[in-house]
Amino acid sequence: MIKTISSLRKSLVLPIHIHIRTLQTFSKYNAQAASALREERKKPVYNQDEEYVDMDWDNLGFGLTPADYMYVMKCSKDGEFTEGELTRFGNIQLSPSAGVLNYGQAIYEGTKAYRKENGKLLLFRPDHNAVRMQLGAERMLMPSPSVDQFVDAVKQTAFANKRWVPPSSKGSLYIRPLLMGTGPVLGLGPAPEYTFIVYASPVGNYFKEGTSALNLYVEEEDARAAPGGSGGVKSITNYAPVLKALSRAKSLGFSDVLYLDSVKKKYLEEASACNVFVVKGRTISTPATNGTILEGITRKSVMEIAVDQGYQVVEKAVHVDEVMDADEVFCTGTAVGVAPVGTITYQDKRVEYETGDESVCKKLRSVLVGIQTGLVEDTKGWVTCIN
């Protein structure tokens, strides 16, 4: 049975602990700043009479349905990003010798715009994606947009495409910032020029299972990352190499793959595009981000919500045996949300987990989704309204 946001709202318990958390120094955006930015735009780029694009909102999956506008910003050789601009979504021009094509020099981000019940559009912690892109860019020897430039680009993209943000409870607008080496290179080296783009697509559920519990397969041959590699940043180079393991698992009926550490092949890392949590009693454990694992924004948000709810949250090395012994397992990611895991298969053993309405996963998911869609009061300053 697919739960809609409205039925979640009925079952929502609101144990709001006012929990002021000290963030690192990110730029804080609020609705006032967003409207000031809008007024600064010189000309109206779009003329939209309808509130929504004409789409089948009840059957959104996770395929690409490009929204009208994308954002493009270029970086000159001196490493400074010039002012970007919105443009109609369309093919981009690239040199065949571009760094991204020949040497995989690129990183991406993933964030979403959600529609509140009253129609307003909300972004969730986009400044965290901005900082994560900066860290990734440094690792991959690329200049990066500033936090302000990144957040502004995401806001502009979301607002320009507001007709594409699904109605409340039907999905969200997935937003894909992408930073790539576009200048020409021949020998192995960093590109001399870079391009930052943001494009978007309305989406529903990431997995074809919809909101049903996932069935995961523990991969022992292929590794997603190694210490010293690029697993800790959102480099495009982390993804193509796992397509083979992913397609093998999917052909056997699994939803996704759980990767182990490349050294001992005994410790849980993450799945192809989401982090993993293990619940045992009142303790929620997740693999520590020690360089090989991507530090998810949904991951860190869920950890904070869980602490607020009174769970013991532990970041540590999670041995695969602990996973097989857990009460519940769930995955977290921007695209994925908070997804319950129904079974995990490791070697020849298949373990089943609790996934019902009373599960920890469901509780945490309700709070997170509630905050993201404006149903639950945002006491942490995580949500920005852009209109």
Added chain:
Amino acid sequence: MHGTKAAASVVEEHVSQMMGSEREDEEYADVDWDNLGFSLVPTDYMFATRSCKEGNFEQGCLSRYGNMELNPAAGILNYGQGLIEGMKAYRGEDGRVLMFRPELNAMRMKNGAERMCMHSPSVQQFMEGVKQTVLANIRWVPPQGKGSLYLRPLLFGSGASLGVSAASEYTFLVFGSPVQNYFKEGTAALNLYVEEVVPRAYLGGTGAVKAISNYGPVLDVMRRAKARGFSDVLYLDAETKKNIEEVSSANIFLVKGNTIVTPATNGTILRGITRESVIEIALDLGYKVEERVVPVEELKEAEEVFCTGTAAGIASVGSITFQDIRTEYKVGEGLVTQQLQSILVGIQTGSIQDTKNWVVEID
């Protein structure tokens, strides 16, 4: 208007049409052949073809070298789904244009495509694309002895993927650029730095295929080594950090007496075509050649060290620094390195008889 179809758009032109109207009368392009390095010099034409959902590539065609169009959601841009190859066209003494074992690059790309869940051109389609690119750019093949035309076949996911998945459409593209020496040291011996933290590859990764995903992550460590005066980085195995693997874009060999040793290609190391050819030449010359695990300590005992690669050729290594200890090696004339190098180059440029059918003439 929105939702433009994913495509690498290729202008359909044939060599004869273009060449007929725009052929230069000179035999060579206007290039300073004495000062070629290894940077991109755009040439006249490139070759491209696309695959469809079923995995077959249509007959490709040449177009003027220039920007191509890609969907922003293309698999290569978002998920790194791409493979490269590296080949050279040489101008022989008698003016013939020669390529070296191109079918091995074709097969290596095919194997790589399988690992990366990509459609691949057939060996024949690959060879046809490379041959057309060379012929169309013949005036960019440097005069004999001045370098070569470096060719870069590229295979990438051009179809759109939003979630993490293989693209449904692929583009195979070939472009070229005249080059001379790969390293800024020219033909002088290289100074390598052994990297202990960042691996180039790991078991269960993509090190054994020429995936673009192997390169982006090492740009940072290369830059740091170069800033300290090194030519390039020598990587260790990720699992134990005890054994040498290869350099950023070349394989490595150690020489001691009559024995030549190179790390075995066991899944993390790229099986170089130059590497394979050098092994065979060395065996023919009577050297003992060992492909095995090479512990980093053996670097201290080698008499000579050299790197091999299409771009690098056979490059002498003058020193290797590991944990602040710098070991120096014999360089210069009359050594094993130079012996192997002159034979390989001789075969590649047609001055030594090609008894192994390694050389293909492009005509």
